[in-house]
Amino acid sequence: MLQLAGKRLIQMAMIMLTVSILLFLSFEADIGNLATKILGQYSTTDQRLLWLEKNGYNEPLVYRYLQWAWNALRGDFGESLQFATPVSKLLKDHLLNTAILGGLVFGITVSISLVLGVLSGIAEGSPRDRTITIVAVVTTSIPEFASATILVAIFVFWLEWLPGTSPFTDGLTWADANQLVLPVMVLVIYNFGYYTRMTRASMAEVMTSQYVRTAILKGLPYKRVIMRHALRNALIAPFTVMILQLNYLLSGVIVTEVFFSYKGFGKLLYQAATFNDSYVIEACAMVAVFIAVFSQFVSDIGYTLLNPRIRLS
Amino acid sequence: MTDTTAEETGTPEARSAGAKFLKAFALLSESRIGMIGLAIVVFWVSMAIIVDILPLQDPLAQTRGAVNMAMMSEDKTGVMHWMGTDSKGRDILSRLLHGSRIVLFWSTIATVVAYSLGMLMGVTAGYRGGWWDEIISYIGNVLLAFPQIVLLLVILSAFGPTSTFGLWLKSTLGLDKTIVSGGLIVVAITFSTAPQVARIVRGIVLDLKTRDYIAAAEVRGERPLRIMLVELLPNARGPLIVDACLRLGYVIITIALLGFLSLGLPPPDPDWGKMISEGREWGYFGLNMMLWPALAISSLVLGLNLLADGLREISLRD
Numbered sequence: 245m246l247q248l249a250g251k252r253l254i255q256m257a258m259i260m261l262t263v264s265i266l267l268f269l270s271f272e273a274d275i276g277n278l279a280t281k282i283l284g285q286y287s288t289t290d291q292r293l294l295w296l297e298k299n300g301y302n303e304p305l306v307y308r309y310l311q312w313a314w315n316a317l318r319g320d321f322g323e324s325l326q327f328a329t330p331v332s333k334l335l336k337d338h339l340l341n342t343a344i345l346g347g348l349v350f351g352i353t354v355s356i357s358l359v360l361g362v363l364s365g366i367a368e369g370s371p372r373d374r375t376i377t378i379v380a381v382v383t384t385s386i387p388e389f390a391s392a393t394i395l396v397a398i399f400v401f402w403l404e405w406l407p408g409t410s411p412f413t414d415g416l417t418w419a420d421a422n423q424l425v426l427p428v429m430v431l432v433i434y435n436f437g438y439y440t441r442m443t444r445a446s447m448a449e450v451m452t453s454q455y456v457r458t459a460i461l462k463g464l465p466y467k468r469v470i471m472r473h474a475l476r477n478a479l480i481a482p483f484t485v486m487i488l489q490l491n492y493l494l495s496g497v498i499v500t501e502v503f504f505s506y507k508g509f510g511k512l513l514y515q516a517a518t519f520n521d522s523y524v525i526e527a528c529a530m531v532a533v534f535i536a537v538f539s540q541f542v543s544d545i546g547y548t549l550l551n552p553r554i555r556l557s
Numbered sequence: 558m559t560d561t562t563a564e565e566t567g568t569p570e571a572r573s574a575g576a577k578f579l580k581a582f583a584l585l586s587e588s589r590i591g592m593i594g595l596a597i598v599v600f601w602v603s604m605a606i607i608v609d610i611l612p613l614q615d616p617l618a619q620t621r622g623a624v625n626m627a628m629m630s631e632d633k634t635g636v637m638h639w640m641g642t643d644s645k646g647r648d649i650l651s652r653l654l655h656g657s658r659i660v661l662f663w664s665t666i667a668t669v670v671a672y673s674l675g676m677l678m679g680v681t682a683g684y685r686g687g688w689w690d691e692i693i694s695y696i697g698n699v700l701l702a703f704p705q706i707v708l709l710l711v712i713l714s715a716f717g718p719t720s721t722f723g724l725w726l727k728s729t730l731g732l733d734k735t736i737v738s739g740g741l742i743v744v745a746i747t748f749s750t751a752p753q754v755a756r757i758v759r760g761i762v763l764d765l766k767t768r769d770y771i772a773a774a775e776v777r778g779e780r781p782l783r784i785m786l787v788e789l790l791p792n793a794r795g796p797l798i799v800d801a802c803l804r805l806g807y808v809i810i811t812i813a814l815l816g817f818l819s820l821g822l823p824p825p826d827p828d829w830g831k832m833i834s835e836g837r838e839w840g841y842f843g844l845n846m847m848l849w850p851a852l853a854i855s856s857l858v859l860g861l862n863l864l865a866d867g868l869r870e871i872s873l874r875d
Contacts, residue, residue: 385859390851
């Protein structure tokens with residue numbers, strides 16, 4: 245077990261290392277371009293050379309990479325070109341906002357999809373199962389920006405129930421909590437289908453297993469068979485998949501944040517990408533990759549811990 | 558031409574190809590959702606093909622004084638705009654149908670490129686094993702560690718159409734801006750999609766590798782490349798066809814998404830994602846302009862997903 249965790253941690257570190265080198269090379273290898281970006285199109289060549297000299301860009305690439313990586317490890321990602329604020333400060337505020345949105349969405353999505361998945365998995369092929377499956381296919385076919393458009397048309401312009409943007413200009417307060425409804429709804433609608441289908445497949449498989457048949461045949465109440473025998477085994481696979489899916493959830497969060505002007509991690513990354521704010525892009529990408537790799541680690545370890553067949557062998 | 562003549566002369570191969578197609582269609586027709594999906598996909602594909610001969614307005618023509626019109630309204634010159642006009646006075650119906658061609662064209666190219674590379678990577682990793690597998694899987698793991706949109710944003714901001722590299726492509730090589738943008742989008746999507754395809758193909762190949770016909774081919778002394786391309790890949794096609802349908806749907810979403818984030822194809826060509834983001838700037842007045850492309854893209858992706866479901870259903874039945 246410890247050996248597995250250690251091996252996974254080393255793999256994680258290797259991937260982070262490779263990603264950091266790739267990011268550094270894509271954004272900072274071309275220093276002439278960097279100087280132009282910072283000093284503006286109309287700066288003279290002398291100014292650019294002076295700036296490069298002063299900020300240590302004439303050092304060898306390897307040295308600069310090590311310096312950048314060391315600073316990044318200590319949480320110093322440089323200063324944003326666009327906002328002239330330290331990147332770490334920007335990241336901290338925006339990540340917190342995204343964590344709130346993402347956490348809400350994850351919680352709601354998982355609860356809905358577990359209930360629906362189990363309901364359709366225990367009665368494979370029934371009308372209820374088919375209805376849930378079709379609803380899941382339809383909702384996963386509507387990309388976030390399309391469903392956001394449709395929901396805005398309904399709830400903002402037609403019914404006039406909800407605000408159409410979520411800028412939270414006064415900070416996150418309860419009074420403005422209705423601004424969160426649409427972003428959460430959009431993300432839940434897009435994501436619950438996949439989770440539901442995973443749970444359904446796993447539940448359907450468990451229901452055909454020998455031990456569930458034995459439990460039913462020996463006369464246990466149906467509810468008890470489901471709750472104690474089937475469910476616990478059926479949830480192992482969806483659990484790991486749901487954690488792995490955090491990666492995809494994050495992609496969706498970025499789109500939704502841009503659509504609703506929600507000041508989160510995704511909005512920050514998008515603004516940085518359109519402005520070509522190199523340091524912010526580097527930092528955001530590193531954080532995103534860390535989240536993805538770490539969730540993969542948790543899912544691997546979790547699967548081993550949850551599955552007695554692997555744990556005890 | 559080849560199809561009909563071959564069938565008339567009755568070469569066994571050609572007959573079996575035609576028969577196979579008919580059989581596949583007959584099988585699919587047993588799955589109702591598969592047929593619904595196929596109908597939607599066929600509708601959009603045929604729209605993309607015949608859009609030029611339909612009696613539509615010019616998708617780029619701007620009508621003065623006919624801005625942000627509601628659906629089913631006539632402008633002063635008496636031209637009917639069935640879906641209204643956008644913020645620049647262009648006919649939405651026409652832009653929507655012309656957009657289907659752009660979306661389907663670029664997404665098909667991106668899917669084919671990503672799929673070819675992914676299959677090659679996957680079959681090599683699975684069949685060769687050893688270092689090949691280690692290296693290919695590692696590259697895949699690094700690329701898959703990025704959330705997809707983060708990877709696209711990184712690639713397109715470092716090497717996109719407005720970067721030094723993109724400007725170099727445009728100015729030095731003199732390439733058209735649509736081709737540069739489209740090409741870079743295809744490359745970015747390949748980076749994010751090919752590893753996923755490779756992973757699936759590798760899994761299938763690891764299983765197929767142990768079959769007797771592969772051992773037979775090896776004993777016959779066939780070269781590894783031939784075994785991979787002729788023996789392994791065609792036998793892996795069942796699950797791959799289903800996956801390709803789903804994948805095409807994701808690529809369509811991705812391309813429209815890039816358009817929505819203004820990182821996609823350059824204006825003024827109609828691109829569904831771009832149309833949504835243009836409408837978003839207008840709030841209530843842009844609603845009509847956003848809803849149609851949102852419905853269009855949802856229906857196309859839904860069609861592909863239903864088709865994939867139908868195909869999976871019949872492939873499980875066999």
